[in-house]
Amino acid sequence: MKARVHVMLKEGVLDPQGEAVRHALGALGFGGVSAVRQGKVIEIDLDETDRAKAEATVTEMCEKLLANTVTERYSVTLD
Amino acid sequence: MKAAVVVFPGSNCDRDLAVALRAAGADVRMVWHKETALPPGLDFVGLPGGFSFGDYLRCGAIAAHSPVCRAVVGFARRGGYVLGICNGFQILTETGLLPGALLRNAGLKYICRTVGLTVGTANSTFTQGYEQNRHIALPIAHHDGNYTADAETIARLEAEDRIAFHYVENPNGSAAGIAGILSANRRVLGMMPHPERAVDPAHGGTDGRALFGAVAGSLAVA
Numbered sequence: 001m002k003a004r005v006h007v008m009l010k011e012g013v014l015d016p017q018g019e020a021v022r023h024a025l026g027a028l029g030f031g032g033v034s035a036v037r038q039g040k041v042i043e044i045d046l047d048e049t050d051r052a053k054a055e056a057t058v059t060e061m062c063e064k065l066l067a068n069t070v071t072e073r074y075s076v077t078l079d
Numbered sequence: 080m081k082a083a084v085v086v087f088p089g090s091n092c093d094r095d096l097a098v099a100l101r102a103a104g105a106d107v108r109m110v111w112h113k114e115t116a117l118p119p120g121l122d123f124v125g126l127p128g129g130f131s132f133g134d135y136l137r138c139g140a141i142a143a144h145s146p147v148c149r150a151v152v153g154f155a156r157r158g159g160y161v162l163g164i165c166n167g168f169q170i171l172t173e174t175g176l177l178p179g180a181l182l183r184n185a186g187l188k189y190i191c192r193t194v195g196l197t198v199g200t201a202n203s204t205f206t207q208g209y210e211q212n213r214h215i216a217l218p219i220a221h222h223d224g225n226y227t228a229d230a231e232t233i234a235r236l237e238a239e240d241r242i243a244f245h246y247v248e249n250p251n252g253s254a255a256g257i258a259g260i261l262s263a264n265r266r267v268l269g270m271m272p273h274p275e276r277a278v279d280p281a282h283g284g285t286d287g288r289a290l291f292g293a294v295a296g297s298l299a300v301a
Contacts, residue, residue, distance in 0.1 A: 009182075013182070014185065016183055016187050017183060020187055065140060065144060066136070068140065068173065068180050070172070070178075070179060070180040071182060071227055
């Protein structure tokens with residue numbers, strides 16, 4: 001089973017990289033871009049076949065390592 | 080004082096830190112990240128600057144889960160003295176020994192220059208050699224030194240007199256201009272500036288010397 005983890009900075013935490021991308025998009029002539037947030041996607045191949053167990057394991061991975069929950073939020077999707 | 084300096088793959092200030100500690104009179108041992116225990120009878124652990132594990136995932140995140148860091152967390156929880164400089168500060172926040180996190184500099188650029196700092200408190204073993212509010216100059220060299228924590232945490236750090244150093248001019252967007260913070264028991268210090276790069280006149284400044292002198296002096300008799 002493949003798990004996909006999205007890690008994003010929490011709302012309210014300044015994302016200077018996203019801001020730089022927003023400026024660059026404006027410079028390229030893309031109008032109407034009010035905000036850009038940049039995050040990470042982490043794909044994990046798991047031997048586990050039970051979806052509930054896989055989700056619990058990946059959530060634990062996020063809490064312990066993949067996200068820093070002081071500044072980041074995460075979401076897990078399973079294929 | 081018996082001190083250990085932890086060496087991770089990618090550490091690059093470990094030897095500078097050892098030199099600064101030895102100059103202050105400490106007996107220093109280097110400890111590789113795969114060690115599961117620290118040397119016995121230790122008074123002090125230094126987590127050096129650098130790019131541990133290539134800054135993969137987040138700065139300090141992989142190092143914080145290395146075998147030696149489990150031992151460092153145990154040492155700190157038993158009341159041991161720990162100093163984390165630059166990447167070492169990032170590692171300390173990732174282990175949870177210090178609150179908050181260090182994000183990408185607000186200006187997105189790596190900054191490498193000497194900056195002015197204000198000593199926030201002289202009430203710690205690390206900072207007792209300085210007068211409170213004194214201005215000192217130390218080098219910074221980081222891409223991710225933007226200290227971030229929620230307003231409640233910042234207020235608690237201020238109320239408990241745990242902000243060791245403030246930037247005179249905020250170079251990286253840090254909340255409240257924070258350059259270094261202490262743990263609740265005041266025995267763990269994390270700071271982005273490099274005191275070990277300012278201990279010899281040939282460095283261009285010696286304002287870091289008082290920190291190592293104070294630590295070695297206090298722990299020599301302990």
